[in-house]
Amino acid sequence: MATETANPAAISVAIVGLGIAGATTALGLLSRGLSVKIYERAAGVHEIGAGIGMSPNAERAMLALDPRIHAAFRRIATPNTEDWFQYVDGYHDAGHGDGEAPLFKMYLGTRGFEGCRRADLLDELAKLLPDGCAVFNKELVQIDEATSGQKPMLKFADGTSVEADVVLGCDGIRSRVRRHVLGEENPAAVPGYTHKFAFRGLVPTAKARTRLTEDKCTTRYMHLGQDGHVLTFPVAMGAMINVVAFVTDRGAWPGGDKMTLPATKAEAARCFADFGPVVRTVIDLLDDKLDKWAIFDTFDHPAGTYVSPAGTTCLIGDAAHASSPHHGAGAGCAIEDALALATALEEAQAAAAAADGKEKRQVLRAALAAYDAVRLERTHWLVESSRFTGELYEWQVPECGRDPVKCLREAEARCHQVWDYDVGEMVDITRRLFAARLHRGVVLAIN
Numbered sequence: 001m002a003t004e005t006a007n008p009a010a011i012s013v014a015i016v017g018l019g020i021a022g023a024t025t026a027l028g029l030l031s032r033g034l035s036v037k038i039y040e041r042a043a044g045v046h047e048i049g050a051g052i053g054m055s056p057n058a059e060r061a062m063l064a065l066d067p068r069i070h071a072a073f074r075r076i077a078t079p080n081t082e083d084w085f086q087y088v089d090g091y092h093d094a095g096h097g098d099g100e101a102p103l104f105k106m107y108l109g110t111r112g113f114e115g116c117r118r119a120d121l122l123d124e125l126a127k128l129l130p131d132g133c134a135v136f137n138k139e140l141v142q143i144d145e146a147t148s149g150q151k152p153m154l155k156f157a158d159g160t161s162v163e164a165d166v167v168l169g170c171d172g173i174r175s176r177v178r179r180h181v182l183g184e185e186n187p188a189a190v191p192g193y194t195h196k197f198a199f200r201g202l203v204p205t206a207k208a209r210t211r212l213t214e215d216k217c218t219t220r221y222m223h224l225g226q227d228g229h230v231l232t233f234p235v236a237m238g239a240m241i242n243v244v245a246f247v248t249d250r251g252a253w254p255g256g257d258k259m260t261l262p263a264t265k266a267e268a269a270r271c272f273a274d275f276g277p278v279v280r281t282v283i284d285l286l287d288d289k290l291d292k293w294a295i296f297d298t299f300d301h302p303a304g305t306y307v308s309p310a311g312t313t314c315l316i317g318d319a320a321h322a323s324s325p326h327h328g329a330g331a332g333c334a335i336e337d338a339l340a341l342a343t344a345l346e347e348a349q350a351a352a353a354a355a356d357g358k359e360k361r362q363v364l365r366a367a368l369a370a371y372d373a374v375r376l377e378r379t380h381w382l383v384e385s386s387r388f389t390g391e392l393y394e395w396q397v398p399e400c401g402r403d404p405v406k407c408l409r410e411a412e413a414r415c416h417q418v419w420d421y422d423v424g425e426m427v428d429i430t431r432r433l434f435a436a437r438l439h440r441g442v443v444l445a446i447n
């Protein structure tokens with residue numbers, strides 16, 4: 001069994017999972033002087049071959065967490081040629097230049113909401129981690145966590161185990177840590193199918209240019225339609241276009257626990273056969289062999305808390321609040337989580353040092369409780385609003401239908417609630433909540 005840290009006041013943090021949540025949380029904690037190890041089940045740094053966009057709130061959270069994270073994203077962020085997110089009618093041709101009717105557009109700010117390849121982002125983040133910080137081929141299978149005294153112990157599939165003061169579950173949508181925190185029998189322990197799936201692919205821009213307008217190749221577009229919608233945006237410094245083609249599926253997901261199933265371009269083409277020529281061309285540019293991705297989320301059974309009953313394990317990112325991707329903000333909210341948690345644990349580290357490590361367990365409980373309190377409402381809302389937005393983009397919201405004015409009103413209000421989030425205020429509130437929780441914990445302990 002591995003152990004750590006001789007200094008009794010030092011807080012050791014074990015992070016399960018090296019995705020965007022794990023990497024950014026680790027960097028935020030390291031830059032605040034905490035001791036961190038990441039345990040990742042894969043053999044190395046890995047991400048899927050697709051794109052990701054970072055909304056303005058995500059960029060502000062990166063800056064506050066560790067400016068090197070923001071610089072890493074900026075190195076690979078691909079500019080849109082316009083600062084506007086274009087929404088078009090992808091279903092009915094209406095004689096617009098390339099056969100689409102523009103519906104509305106939303107201002108993104110200067111160089112706002114830019115995309116990149118996921119793998120490029122994770123590689124850039126992993127480069128910032130010190131040697132030995134991440135350990136690979138470590139699949140967490142169990143956490144033993146007592147309500148008093150001992151540190152939580154992580155057990156891995158290879159038979160090894162390790163102790164840490166705090167365990168952070170950054171292990172994604174099928175989180176093992178979530179099942180531990182919420183209980184195996186809890187319906188909230190596993191995500192549910194949103195009755196949408198998506199075909200995803202990266203199309204070389206040079207290939208797309210032969211069949212699409214320049215504008216389509218270089219800026220962010222949402223093609224709305226009945227029971228389906230298609231998002232496109234440039235990534236890889238303009239060398240590729242990220243395509244995500246969503247389809248409503250009234251049945252059950254046939255893949256069971258598997259999040260992806262093999263598919264073909266012919267199947268995708270059938271799903272979008274009634275759409276206009278631009279959407280059909282976008283689909284035709286995809287590879288012949290594709291994957292289709294089930295869209296799961298935590299809407300049906302949200303977690304009532306992200307912290308274990310023992311108070312020393314908590315959930316971050318998709319493990320906490322897996323969301324459908326219609327706000328393009330799941331990873332961004334994971335980075336907000338990372339900032340809140342890094343703030344709370346930095347406060348905890350200072351409080352533990354002031355008490356020579358004697359109050360460590362209490363300060364950790366106060367830190368995770370503060371994190372929980374500051375993140376629950378926002379992240380529950382994100383999951384709910386993202387579902388709603390997916391329905392809005394597929395003309396399934398009865399009050400809005402396909403009326404562009406009503407759709408814009410809803411989309412704009414909701415997007416700005418994501419984008420305009422005040423991460424500085426979140427940090428201040430986290431500090432205040434930590435102080436209040438710690439004080440209450442001490443009072444309770446004395447009584």
Ligand SMILES: Cc1cc2nc3c(=O)[nH]c(=O)nc-3n(C[C@H](O)[C@H](O)[C@H](O)COP(=O)(O)OP(=O)(O)OC[C@H]3O[C@@H](n4cnc5c(N)ncnc54)[C@H](O)[C@@H]3O)c2cc1C
Binds near residue numbers: 174176
């Ligand atoms: C189609 C689609 C488009 C999206 N687009 C956007 C977007 O544009 N912008 C945005 O902000 N978000 C977007 N999202 C959401 C975003 O992808 C996720 O919110 C984000 O990737 C979650 O990161 P994570 O680190 O929490 O989880 P993950 O990326 O899933 O990482 C979890 C890590 O934990 C590891 N792991 C799992 N189990 C174990 C275990 N037992 N032991 C050890 N390691 C383990 C995994 O191997 C993995 O490395 C999109 C999602 C989808 C589905």
